[in-house]
Every structure is written in C-alpha cells, then in structure tokens.
Amino acid sequence: MPSGPVNQGVAPPPVTRSASPAAGLVLAGAVAATPGSYELPVCSRSVVDQQGLPCCVSCALGASVEVLNGAWPSLSPLFHYYVARYEDGGANPAGFLFLEDALNTLVVKGICTHDLDPAPFTDTGAATQPVAAAYADALARSLSQTSLRPWYQQALSVSNAAWIRDQLNQNHPVIVSFQLPMTYPDTFLDQNFEWTDPNKFAASDSGHCVLVTGYNDARRTIHIQDSHGTGNFDQGRWWMGYDIVDSAQIQAVYCLLS
DSSP states (O other): OOOOOOOOSSESOOOOOOOOOOOOHHHHHHHSOOOOOEESOOOOOOOOOOTEEEEEEEEHHHHHHHHHHSSSBBBHHHHHHHHIIISSSOOOOSSSSEEEHHHHHHHHTTOOOOOGOOSSHHHHHSSSSHHHHHHHHHTTTTTHHOOOOOOOEESSSSSSHHHHHHHHTTOEEEEEEEEEEEEETTTOOTTTSOOOOTSSSSSSEEEEEEEEEEEETTTTTEEEOOBBBBTSSBBBBEEEEEEHHTSSEEEEEEEEEE
C-alpha cells in the first residue's frame, strides 16, 4: 500500500464547485425526512488492490457495475483502464483518468469479466492489450447495452451528502472523487475507521476515486469501498463524514443508474 498522498489515479476536473453554506440545512432536511441508515443490497464481490497503479477510477467504476449486475462474475478494472487510457485518450500524461471520459468509456465500450483479462496490477499488466474475446464481452456489458438512458448522473445538489443518500436509497451506486488528506492512507482514520473532520488534516494535491455503498445518519457518514485490498482499513472499507462530503475536498460525485 502506498505511503503518503500519492495520486491514486484520478485527474482533477477542470472546474470544481465550492462547498455551499446552505448544504447543512439541505442535509438536515433530508435526514429529518428519512432518518436511518442504508447499505446497497448487492455489494461488489471483491475489494481489489490497485497497488501502485493510478487506476482508482477504473476500480471504482468496475465495482459500481458489479453492484448494478449482481449475477455477473467479477469484472476487470484493468480492461477498462487500458481502453480508457490507451485507446480513448481519457488520461493525462501521468495516466490519471479524467472521470467524465472514464464514464464515457464504460458507456460505449464497457468492461469485461476478470477471467477474460486477468492482468496483474503492474505497469506491464496495465499496458497489455486485452484479447479479442475481452473486447466482445465488454461491449455486451457496456452501459449502452444494459441500461436505458441516461446511464449516469452527476450530483448538482447543494448538498452532496443529501444527494448521495437519495441515490443510494434508489440502489444507485455512487462514485466520489476527492482530494486526499496529507496523512492518507496511514493515519487519517480514527478507531472507528472514520474520517469526519475536514479541518483535521491538510488537503494534499492528490486525488482519489472510490465507490460509495451506504450511509449511516447516526454516524453522519457514508460507507466507502476503497481499492487497496481487504488487508487495509476495515476489510478494505471505511467511513467518510457528511461534513467532508459537503466540503471543498470533494471534486466530483456521480451515480450509475440502473
């Protein structure tokens, strides 16, 4: 696992929204209307370990498609990463994916099963072109083939946290791009595997993309599935506080629609 805020593979968007001072009121109203907690009924079957590769976006998107299609086998993040980076030009020179471009690759070209592209999470594996059968399988699983329009939606609400709660209640997996705290991944979580205070750690210049699988109003957190294997955090998962979700550290939020 990397030490320190090394960019996990998401290129920052050209424009990021500032935190809204009204977010707290909007979130309070949403919580008051439907208090409680929720976890997606179908979670990704595997917490992958991206190791040193800048492929967090592909890991998060692959896991989100697994959530939407619970009967499918495990999918191959590195297939999506190869196509988005090397064929679609959806990455910056360092190989960090642009989130909107990565979503478009998922819509048009899809993602194949792991057994058809079991490339290791290494530089060589990431740069290895998939076999023809992998492309055919991915196309059959593309969002344009399996879902009705629209295929994904960006959060444009005053409160990201309120919007995420609403999407999860509709069983829509959510992906979040955010600035890493300077202490990620070693000491940014407390004993409850929570990161709740946006002012406790300075924000780094590095970004990360993760899957959101649930929320808990009592904890005032959303549940995060990271991409560093089950040996890290709480079996690969941790909790992000609502105050951070509605802070300027969040770069972009999207959901996939079933």
